[in-house]
Structures are given as C-alpha cells and as structure tokens.
Amino acid sequence: MITRAVGLVFGAAATLIGRLRYAQKFFVVGLVLLLPLGFVAAAYVELQRDQVAFSAKERDGVACLAPLAHLASRVAQARHVAVTGDGGSVVLDREISTVDAVNRRLTSILGTGDAWAGARGLIIAAQSATGPASERYEGYNAAMQSILDLIVRVGDASNLTLDPDIDSYYLMDTLQFRLPVVLDNAGRSADLAVLAASAPASARTDALIDLGLTNGVLTATRATVARAVATIMAKTADSGVRLDTGASFRRLDDAMARLTATLAAAVKDRRPGDIPADVSDAVRVAATDFAAQAATSLDRLLRVRIDGFSGRAERVELATGLAALLAAYLFVGFYLSVAWPIRRIMATLHAVAGGDLTRRVAVDTRDELSSVARALNETVARTEAATNRLAQQATHDTLTGLPNRALVLDRLEQALTRSRRDGTLMAVLFIDLDRFKPINDSLGHHTGDEVLIEIAGRLTTISRGGDTVARLAGDEFVVICPDLVVPDTATGTADLIMTDLSRPIMVGTGAAAREVTVGASVGIAFADQTGDQTPEDLVRDADVAMYQAKQRGRGRVVIFNETLRTAVELRLRTQEELRHAITGGQIRPHFQPIVDGVTASVVGFEALARWQHPARGLLGPGDFIELAEETGLIVPLGAEILAQACARTVRWQQHQPGLRVAVNVASAQLADPSFASTVAAVLAETGLEAHALSLEITETTLMADTNAAAETLRAIAALGVRLELDDFGTGYSSMTYLRRFPVQALKIDRSFVAGIGHDREDEAIVEMILNLAQVLDLRVVAEGVETADQLARLRRLGCPLMQGFYFGRPMPAEQIDDFLRAPQPILS
Numbered sequence: 066m067i068t069r070a071v072g073l074v075f076g077a078a079a080t081l082i083g084r085l086r087y088a089q090k091f092f093v094v095g096l097v098l099l100l101p102l103g104f105v106a107a108a109y110v111e112l113q114r115d116q117v118a119f120s121a122k123e124r125d126g127v128a129c130l131a132p133l134a135h136l137a138s139r140v141a142q143a144r145h146v147a148v149t150g151d152g153g154s155v156v157l158d159r160e161i162s163t164v165d166a167v168n169r170r171l172t173s174i175l176g177t178g179d180a181w182a183g184a185r186g187l188i189i190a191a192q193s194a195t196g197p198a199s200e201r202y203e204g205y206n207a208a209m210q211s212i213l214d215l216i217v218r219v220g221d222a223s224n225l226t227l228d229p230d231i232d233s234y235y236l237m238d239t240l241q242f243r244l245p246v247v248l249d250n251a252g253r254s255a256d257l258a259v260l261a262a263s264a265p266a267s268a269r270t271d272a273l274i275d276l277g278l279t280n281g282v283l284t285a286t287r288a289t290v291a292r293a294v295a296t297i298m299a300k301t302a303d304s305g306v307r308l309d310t311g312a313s314f315r316r317l318d319d320a321m322a323r324l325t326a327t328l329a330a331a332v333k334d335r336r337p338g339d340i341p342a343d344v345s346d347a348v349r350v351a352a353t354d355f356a357a358q359a360a361t362s363l364d365r366l367l368r369v370r371i372d373g374f375s376g377r378a379e380r381v382e383l384a385t386g387l388a389a390l391l392a393a394y395l396f397v398g399f400y401l402s403v404a405w406p407i408r409r410i411m412a413t414l415h416a417v418a419g420g421d422l423t424r425r426v427a428v429d430t431r432d433e434l435s436s437v438a439r440a441l442n443e444t445v446a447r448t449e450a451a452t453n454r455l456a457q458q459a460t461h462d463t464l465t466g467l468p469n470r471a472l473v474l475d476r477l478e479q480a481l482t483r484s485r486r487d488g489t490l491m492a493v494l495f496i497d498l499d500r501f502k503p504i505n506d507s508l509g510h511h512t513g514d515e516v517l518i519e520i521a522g523r524l525t526t527i528s529r530g531g532d533t534v535a536r537l538a539g540d541e542f543v544v545i546c547p548d549l550v551v552p553d554t555a556t557g558t559a560d561l562i563m564t565d566l567s568r569p570i571m572v573g574t575g576a577a578a579r580e581v582t583v584g585a586s587v588g589i590a591f592a593d594q595t596g597d598q599t600p601e602d603l604v605r606d607a608d609v610a611m612y613q614a615k616q617r618g619r620g621r622v623v624i625f626n627e628t629l630r631t632a633v634e635l636r637l638r639t640q641e642e643l644r645h646a647i648t649g650g651q652i653r654p655h656f657q658p659i660v661d662g663v664t665a666s667v668v669g670f671e672a673l674a675r676w677q678h679p680a681r682g683l684l685g686p687g688d689f690i691e692l693a694e695e696t697g698l699i700v701p702l703g704a705e706i707l708a709q710a711c712a713r714t715v716r717w718q719q720h721q722p723g724l725r726v727a728v729n730v731a732s733a734q735l736a737d738p739s740f741a742s743t744v745a746a747v748l749a750e751t752g753l754e755a756h757a758l759s760l761e762i763t764e765t766t767l768m769a770d771t772n773a774a775a776e777t778l779r780a781i782a783a784l785g786v787r788l789e790l791d792d793f794g795t796g797y798s799s800m801t802y803l804r805r806f807p808v809q810a811l812k813i814d815r816s817f818v819a820g821i822g823h824d825r826e827d828e829a830i831v832e833m834i835l836n837l838a839q840v841l842d843l844r845v846v847a848e849g850v851e852t853a854d855q856l857a858r859l860r861r862l863g864c865p866l867m868q869g870f871y872f873g874r875p876m877p878a879e880q881i882d883d884f885l886r887a888p889q890p891i892l893s
C-alpha cells in the first residue's frame with residue numbers, strides 16, 4: 066500500500082534519475098540543492114550591501130550637515146554684528162571653504178552643487194552689503210534661509226529623513242530640523258530686540274509681534290527637542306550617545322529656558338531692549354555645540370550600523386561559502402562512496418565472469434553496498450569452492466583422494482614427454498590387490514573402502530617425491546616413477562609396496578575392530594624411447610605384467626616384456642576362439658574307461674574335455690580349462706560336455722546296460738544358481754537315468770564358496786545324481802568335506818597311485834583312504850593306474866574301481882563302440 070503510493074508519487078522521479086549515470090545524478094541533485102541556497106545567500110548579501118550603501122549615504126549627509134550647521138551659527142553671529150552696527154564684521158571664509166570642500170566631495174552623491182552655489186552667493190552678498198542695518202539684516206536672513214533650505218535638501222538627498230532606527234532618526238531630526246531653527250531664532254531674537262529698540266513707535270508693535278513669534282517658535286522647538294532627546298535616551302543602545310546627547314541637551318535647554326523667559330518678559334513689558342545679547346548667544350552656541358555633538362553621535366551610530374550590516378553580509382557570505390564547500394565536499398564524498406564500490410564490484414564481476422574466481426571485492430563502507438559486496442563475495446566464494454570441488458572430483462578419486470584415471474593419464478603424458486626430452490628413465494607400476502574381493506564380499510563394502518583408504522595411504526608414504534600415486538578402479542592402483550637413475554629403483558619400490566601392502570590392516574572400530582590382510586601383485590612397465598608409446602600403452606603394459614604376476618601365484622613383481630605381451634595376446638585370442646568353439650561344435654569330450662577292480666570289466670567312463678582347434682589341433686584341458694574358468698566360459702562349456710556325455714552314454718547303454726558316466730564340474734559352475742536345473746534338463750533331454758551320472762568335484766571347488774556349493778550339491782543329490790570327490794587326498798581337510806557334503810565316492814589322486822610299490826607313505830595313504838571309505842560306506846576309484854603291479858597291489862588292498870592308461874586312455878566317442886565290442890579282459 067505504502068510502497069504503491071510511494072511508487073505512484075515518486076515513480077517519475079525514479080525513472081528520470083534512473084536514466085542518469087551516478088556522476089550525473091549527483092551533479093543534478095547537487096545543483097538543485099545548492100543553487101537556491103546560493104541565490105538566497107546572494108539576495109541576502111545584496112540586501113545587506115544595499116543597507117550599507119543606504120547608511121553610507123546617510124553618513125555623507127551627516128558629514129555635510131555638521132559644517133552647514135556651524136556655518137549657519139556663524140551667519141547668525143554675522144547677522145547680529147550687522148544689526149548692532151558696531152562696525153565690526155564676522156569673517157566666514159573658513160566656514161565657507163570648509164563647506165566648499167565637503168560640497169566638492171559630496172556634490173555628485175547629494176546633488177547640492179547648485180543649491181550651495183546659491184546659498185554661498187547670498188552669504189557673500191550679505192557680507193559685502195553696505196545699506197542700513199535693517200537691509201543688511203534682511204540680506205543675512207536670506208542667506209540664513211538658503212542655508213536652512215540647503216540643510217533640508219541634504220537631509221532629503223542623503224536618506225537621513227528615511228532613517229529606519231529610532232535613535233538615529235531623532236538625532237537626525239534634531240540635527241536637521243530643530244537645531245538650525247533654534248540657532249537661527251535665538252540669534253534673530255537678539256537681532257529683533259536691537260531693531261525694535263531703534264525702530265519708530267509705529268513699527269515697534271510689529272517688532273514685538275515678531276519677537277513674540279520667535280519666542281513661540283523657540284518654545285515649541287524646545288519642547289520638540291526635549292521629546293526627541295527623551296526618545297533618543299530611551300531607545301539608543303549606545304551609552305556614549307546617551308551621555309553626550311544628555312549633556313548637550315541640558316546646556317541647550319537651560320540656555321533656552323532663560324532666553325524664552327527673557328523674551329516672554331520683554332514682550333509682556335513691551336521693552337524689547339531688555340534682551341541681553343549673551344542670553345541669546347548662549348542658546349546659539351549651545352545649539353551649535355549640540356549640532357556638532359549630534360553629527361558625531363549620528364555618525365557613530367551609522368558607522369556601527371554599517372559595520373553590523375557588512376559584518377552580517379560577510380558572515381552570510383562566509384557561512385554560505387563554507388556550507389557550499391562542505392556540501393560540495395560531502396557530495397563528492399557521497400558520490401565516490403557509491404561510485405568506487407560500484408566500480409570495484411563491477412571489476413570483480415567482470416573478472417569472475419572471465420573465470421577468475423579468486424577475486425573478491427574490498428568495500429569498507431558500512432552501507433547497503435557493503436552488504437552487496439559481502440553477498441557477492443560469498444557467492445563467488447561458494448562458486449569457487451563448488452568449482453574446485455568439481456575439478457577435484459573430475460580428476461580425483463572421491464574415496465581415497467588420489468588422482469583418478471583421467472589425471473594419471475594426463476600426468477603420464479607430461480612425464481613421457483619429459484622423459485623423451487631429457488632421455489631419462491621412467492616406469493609405471495600397476496598394482497592389483499590380492500584377496501581383496503573376498504574381504505569386500507564377506508565383510509561389506511564399508512570395510513572394503515577402509516582397506517582401500519589405508520592402502521592409498523601406504524602407497525603415498527612409500528612413493529618418492531616426484532612419483533604420482535593414483536587409483537584406477539576398484540582395487541587397482543598405479544604409481545608413476547619418473548626420473549629413474551637405474552631400473553632397480555622401480556623394482557625396489559615395487560618390492561617395498563608388495564611387502565608393505567601385505568602388512569595386516571586394522572578395520573572397524575571398537576568391538577567391531579579386526580585385522581584383515583591383503584597382498585599385492587605388481588606389474589612394471591618401463592617407457593621406451595621410441596616416442597610412439599601412449600600413456601594408455603604404458604598402463605596397459607604394466608597391467609599385462611601385473612596379470613602375469615597374478616598368474617604366477619600372486620604376491621610378486623613382474624616386469625613387462627614383449628613375450629608377456631605375446632602371451633597375453635594369445636590368451637585374448639584363445640578366449641575369443643573358445644567362445645566360438647563352444648557354440649561351433651569344436652568341444653568334444655574324450656572318454657576314459659573306469660573298470661571294476663575285481664573283474665576289470667568296464668563299468669563306465671569319465672568324460673574329459675577336448676578342443677578340436679582348427680589351427681592348433683587337438684587341445685587338452687590344460688590349454689583352456691583355466692581360461693574358461695576365469696572368463697566364466699566354463700559354464701556353457703561344462704553344459705556342452707555334460708550334454709554330450711549323457712547323450713553318448715544313453716547310446717552305449719544299449720550295448721551294455723548299467724554303464725555309468727562321470728563329468729567334471731568346476732567351481733564357477735557350482736556357483737551358478739541355475740546349475741542344478743541345467744543338470745536336470747540335460748537328464749530329461751537325453752533320457753539318462755540320474756543314478757548313471759556322477760559329477761566329479763575337487764576339494765578346492767568346495768572350498769571356494771561352501772554355503773552356495775552345499776545348496777547346489779544337495780539339489781543335485783536330490784535328483785539322484787552321484788557326487789564324487791576328485792583328486793582326493795591332495796587337499797587340506799578332506800575329512801571335513803566328507804561330512805558336510807552328500808558325497809558318495811572318492812577318487813584317489815593319481816600322485817598316490819604313482820607311489821605304490823616304492824613309496825611306503827603313499828601306500829599307507831591309499832590304504833587309509835580305502836579303510837575310511839569302507840567305514841563311511843563310500844565307493845572309491847583309484848586314478849592313474851598305469852602298471853600291472855599297481856593294479857595287483859590295489860586289488861590286494863581291495864580297491865573296488867580303477868581308472869588309468871593301463872585300462873585305456875581317454876578316447877574319442879567314436880572309438881568307444883569298438884572298445885566296448887572288443888573282448889574285455891577277465892582277471893582271475
């Protein structure tokens with residue numbers, strides 16, 4: 066509501082001011098404020114100056130009036146001398162020349178030139194006149210009258226009659242209008258007395274009347290002067306004026322009191338001659354003194370007044386000037402306090418827009434602009450932090466804070482360039498943790514993260530100053546070692562890493578704290594000097610070497626060479642070929658007979674994987690089973706062998722019912738949740754009875770994932786399929802597995818059979834396994850029977866089933882028909 070009203074009223078002003086730049090805004094507003102102030106001040110000063118000029122003119126008037134009053138007094142004196150006819154005369158030259166001088170000085174101001182010339186002429190004429198006394202009296206009267214007129218003119222011309230102050234006004238009034246009249250009439254009264262005394266009786270009455278009139282004028286004037294003086298005394302603030310005026314007045318008033326009393330008595334008694342000249346002269350002198358004193362006092366009052374006016378004008382000028390200066394100063398300060406911060410804020414905004422996020426605004430004001438600056442600084446700081454975080458995230462691993470793959474490749478690029486330029490040796494260490502996956506899987510990702518962070522810390526501690534430690538992915542790390550003096554430095558670092566990483570690691574806190582142990586396999590690749598090696602090449606080579614270290618049994622360091630590359634490339638090719646071989650019918654199992662220990666007649670076959678490779682010929686399991694297990698190809702491969710083995714066995718059973726088949730199963734197959742259903746499906750498709758099928762499983766397979774394996778194995782056993790423990794005796798805790806899994810048969814590893822006849826220990830083991838099997842009611846197959854001696858001894862020990870080259874090598878399915886048809890040995 067209020068905002069709307071303000072907007073309505075001031076909207077136009079805001080729009081107008083908004084169009085201007087800040088410098089212009091301040092200029093316009095400053096001008097609008099300062100100009101009227103200047104005008105008012107100037108007008109006021111002008112007024113004071115006018116007053117000063119006005120009063121100065123009054124002073125000029127006073128300067129004129131004083132000599133004129135004196136002149137009038139002397140003319141009155143001269144007139145009396147002329148009337149009494151004593152023969153003497155009063156010399157007026159000095160007074161005339163004084164007025165001359167004043168007139169010369171002031172005529173342009175007061176315009177008294179012509180008037181004074183007239184009066185001057187009359188005075189000189191009166192002085193040089195020679196007629197009877199009455200004529201000369203009239204001459205002086207005329208001169209006196211012209212002086213009195215001149216005094217009135219001067220008063221008018223010099224503003225004195227307009228005087229604004231009461232005390233000076235009455236002083237002026239007294240000086241200009243009253244005192245000349247007094248001194249004229251005082252002198253005249255003596256003159257009239259002389260003239261009347263010598264006049265004939267007829268004219269005497271007229272003279273007495275004149276005398277009475279003069280007395281009337283004097284009496285009235287005396288009262289007027291008394292009133293004027295009383296007013297002056299009451300109103301003036303100047304004690305000197307009061308004192309002087311009082312004294313002058315008392316003398317004049319006393320003299321006038323005596324004169325008017327004398328005149329009144331003379332008129333009453335009709336004896337004009339009784340008027341003593343000194344009584345009237347005393348009045349004339351007192352009036353003249355009073356006039357001189359009044360002029361001095363008036364001048365002083367005017368001077369004080371002028372000083373007051375010009376002082377006020379000066380003060381206003383000074384104050385206005387100072388105020389204008391101060392206002393201008395503050396205004397410029399005001400402008401700059403806005404302009405500078407805005408300029409700084411703009412500069413910062415430009416810099417920030419240009420990408421410089423380290424810039425901040427320094428604004429030390431305490432107004433809204435500093436809030437703007439603070440807000441801007443905060444925004445920029447937050448943006449900088451976010452940008453840094455993003456940059457860090459783009460180039461660093463969030464978990465360990467180590468450089469990531471992108472950054473390590475970048476660093477490697479630089480290191481490679483430097484190494485080539487300087488001809489120095491550099492190496493890349495590729496580190497992969499051993500046994501990390503089981504920790505991660507069984508103890509959880511959180512523990513896995515703790516381990517990785519600890520490993521990152523150890524790697525950083527071990528690395529040299531110029532080395533770069535980075536995390537590529539998962540449990541893979543890379544260390545770049547530039548500027549090596551000898552290759553041994555790199556291998557030394559690698560060995561150090563290997564040993565250090567295999568130290569136990571504390572994970573968890575408090576009660577959940579525990580120790581875990583991982584290891585590291587390290588591959589090293591040295592940069593070659595050919596110049597066409599990319600960072601990716603170098604990392605890949607180190608990776609290949611690391612892989613080789615894993616292959617060779619983990620916890621070791623392998624240095625990359627071309628042979629390794631060939632091996633890896635072969636592996637990669639083989640993997641690809643194997644994939645096609647499984648679907649392309651190149652995998653065909655060979656079958657090795659399993660015979661009855663007593664009769665030596667064939668009771669079944671073990672299916673053994675073979676790969677009919679188009680280029681490399683017939684390959685055995687050693688060439689591809691491990692690869693198949695590592696790549697997961699073992700699942701389709703195993704299914705393929707199972708299907709072929711079952712299908713073949715169903716056909717052979719037509720010749721020899723009850724024939725069995727054994728198929729090897731790898732751990733990856735057991736881990737596959739669909740394995741049991743695959744087995745069931747194969748049995749259903751081929752029509753083989755479940756109890757005719759054995760699945761051979763090694764102890765290590767069982768160890769890999771005990772719980773999942775037990776589940777799958779129980780499902781298989783439920784189908785009626787027999788489970789056999791392969792390579793029995795080579796594992797660590799064979800007995801445990803016999804209890805935990807539904808195993809129905811054991812296959813004695815051929816290494817023990819090979820010892821029969823010359824190694825008592827092997828023989829003891831074989832005997833013990835056979836006894837154990839009897840107790841547990843398990844069937845036993847002795848593998849690797851190659852000689853008649855082995856056969857004989859195993860028979861003697863009561864081994865129920867046997868398998869080995871002695872009875873038959875693994876052979877293609879096509880040969881089995883012939884093999885079965887051939888007469889089988891009957892042992893005694």
Ligand code: C2E
Pocket residue numbers: 657672673674685686687690703706728729730731761791792815848849850851868869870871875
């Ligand atoms: P195994 O299960 O112990 O298989 C018996 C191996 O011993 C066969 O080697 C066989 O040819 C060989 N052998 C048999 N009698 C004798 C003998 O008297 N003297 C000697 N020296 N050796 C004899 P093969 O076929 O090379 O198989 C090696 C291993 O490959 C097998 O050991 C088995 O663990 C694995 N394997 C074979 N086929 C498959 C398969 O289909 N699936 C899986 N997962 N593994 C298989």
Ligand code: CA
Pocket residue numbers: 671729761791
């Ligand atoms: Ca086997």
Ligand code: CA
Pocket residue numbers: 791792812814815848
């Ligand atoms: Ca075996």
